[in-house]
Amino acid sequence: MNLFYNPTGVGDVAFVQLEVVEGPYEYEKTNDIVTIKKDDQVVGFNIFNAAQSLDIQGTGHIKLTDDLLSKIQSAVKNAGIDTKLEVDLTPKxxxxxxxxxxxxxxxxxxxxxxxxxxxxxxxxxxxxxxxxxxxxxxxxxxxxxxxxxxxxxxxxxxxxxxxxxxxxxxxxxxxxxxxxxxxxxxxxxxxxxxxxxxx
The missing domain is CATH 2.40.50.140 (Nucleic acid-binding proteins)
Structure with missing residues (x-):
């Protein structure tokens, strides 16, 4: 899983990449979250108004922590999206x-x-x-x-x-x-x- 955030360049949107796959993609918007799918598999999320729910420090490629992962999972769940994030936080x-x-x-x-x-x-x-x-x-x-x-x-x-x-x-x-x-x-x-x- 990768997280990208650039509020100056793109606005207050967190880009969450679960799988690295080529498009085309399908998009479903639920409240502040756009679910990105490829062949019915969830491959990512765009989380709008990210600063309100995620408290991201820094810009660009953001280091994932247990706390940040928990906040992303809560944001997804609060939007009514039933996707469990399985993430490997070991060093890459x-x-x-x-x-x-x-x-x-x-x-x-x-x-x-x-x-x-x-x-x-x-x-x-x-x-x-x-x-x-x-x-x-x-x-x-x-x-x-x-x-x-x-x-x-x-x-x-x-x-x-x-x-x-x-x-x-x-x-x-x-x-x-x-x-x-x-x-x-x-x-x-x-x-x-x-x-x-x-x-």
Missing amino acids: FVVGYVQEKEKHPNADKLSVCKIDVGTEVLQIVCGAPNIEQGQKVVVAKVGAVMPSGMIIKDAELRGVPSSGMVCSMKELNLPNAPQEKGIMVLEDSYQVGQAFFEE
């Missing part, structure tokens, strides 16, 4: 350990990696020339919002499933990021599964 940018690296069967410049992120082992297709087995790296898990605004989704790259992205300093918008291609390799002191950012 975490330290991963590259357990395995194999050549992609259908692409010379891609690697298929098995990366331990603490709670699970993800298969991630990576195009960085410097990724190697045994490294600690920064992983953007599915649902992460990159500084560019891109949302990480489950994907299939040249026929191989990939769940997440191994990040470079440039992609993370870190200062003094090198211009050459390559993922960010972390020091060994980082713990596998720990949050990379204070999210």
